[in-house]
Amino acid sequence: MIDYRAVLNRQVQELKPSGIRRFFDIANEMDNVISLSIGEPDFPTPWHVRQEGIRTLEDGKTWYSPNRGFLELREQISRFMERHYQLAYDPKTQVAVTVGGSEAIDLAVRCLINPGDEVLIPQPSFVCYEPLTRMAHGVPVIVETRQEDRFRLTAQELRGKITPQTKVLILPYPNNPTGAVMHRADLEAVAQIVRENSLMVISDEIYSELTYGDARHVSIASLDGMKERTVVINGFSKTFAMTGWRLGYAAGPEEIIAQMVKLHQYGIMCAPTTSQYAAVEALKNGEKDIAEMRRQYDMRRRLIVDSFNSMGLPCFEPEGAFYVFPCIKSTGLSSEEFCRQLLYAERVAVIPGNAFGDCGEGYVRVSYSYSLNHITEALSRIGHFLKTRQAAP
């Protein structure tokens, strides 16, 4: 008998399984569950984009692309970033196409971290940053964000965590799970600390097109002196509802991108070519799709925030992504217990906030990437759940 525990890498064995998954597995076994737990768009990929993928398959365009992605795609990415975020990147040397934003995050972390380097990770946030940092022999340092600050990263919190070992700041905004957005002034304050301490930033902007209200997304890379210190991560999953196509990208200083591409070519070769062709079409002709999806999400967002507030679960108004993060402390339940009871009593699945970091305790993540009818049904069940609890002695 092989003792696999002795064979396997110690670091990987110590990684905790994701709390998102644990809850899903329970919900999946039950019937009639109405879920507000999914973290991907409910819209299918726009038809003209799908069609372009189909067309290239019919034409037999099934070969590898260059390691860093087709030049035409990188050119379109570069134009998109210029148009939307006033960021100019050279498509030849400063952009790399990856298998989803996730691969780009992994590459950036591995290329920037030496053993023992500290990586600042604001939480609540998506679950991949900490494990990827550990696998790169970095030291994750959690920076907690709070509802009082609208879950933004504040200069004060950030300063308190900086040591001589601090190397990288991960900046996950617009944020999953809170829906928080960093405005220009918030970013200026953070950028100043980054420059003073010669840090690097990995800015995960995968939800950048899903911001609501008048202000559009601002990338930290567009601030003074920040482009040279930032790797911008973005992708097609959220912007164009293309999750399953697995396509993302990184843009940053030529020297960093070159090392990332080196890793990418050994581990991945290139991102799926069908997806790359489709993505060119998305970037060329997809602006109206973005606007329409944003409009739909925004109406649902308003409805869901309003409903939670009137149910007595105070909910800070998220300005981005497609999640709300209501506070459930008034129920006296922990996040996990709230989700468990809601699931068993009303068959509604939401994700406990502590799956996104300890400071998410007392909150739950509710996704509104669902149809309006689905959302109103789930909300009425949640309302019933709360009323029943109040009525009980």
Add this chain to the structure above:
Amino acid sequence: MDQLLSLLSENARLSTAQLAAMLNKTENEVSDQIAEYEKAGVIRGYKALVNWEKVDKNKASALIELRVSPKRDRGFDEIAGRIMQFEEVESVYLMSGGYDLAVKVHGKSMQDIAMFVMRRLSTLDSVLSTTTHFILTRYKDGGIILNPDEEKDERRSVFSD
């Protein structure tokens, strides 16, 4: 297109409070606007979209093509006006192409509809001919997919086997 109308045409049971939240308006603004639409005849009614086949297997509906001779002064309006009086008739459209009026009819059974066409429609003065197409299955009606199995959410957690 007006967003309030588009929301109501999707789901007329959204409350004024819900609509107001979604449209970033006050409840009063929303109910005033709805009243205005009702008064102006823009909103002509609210009704449930019923999957009748689930209630009664024999229920039937048909699309009937009518060729009619138009009247000198009133064109097709007169005959259309008479046809739409029948309670069996759900909709009446004037069409371009090979026939004139398209009439959608509901009945208790196919037999019921056949009798209706024979006795009521084909006997009307200006009706020249009728062609009755029975509807075999309604997959989608009024923008709603009637068989919910078709709508299964295939999305899964980002972390799953």
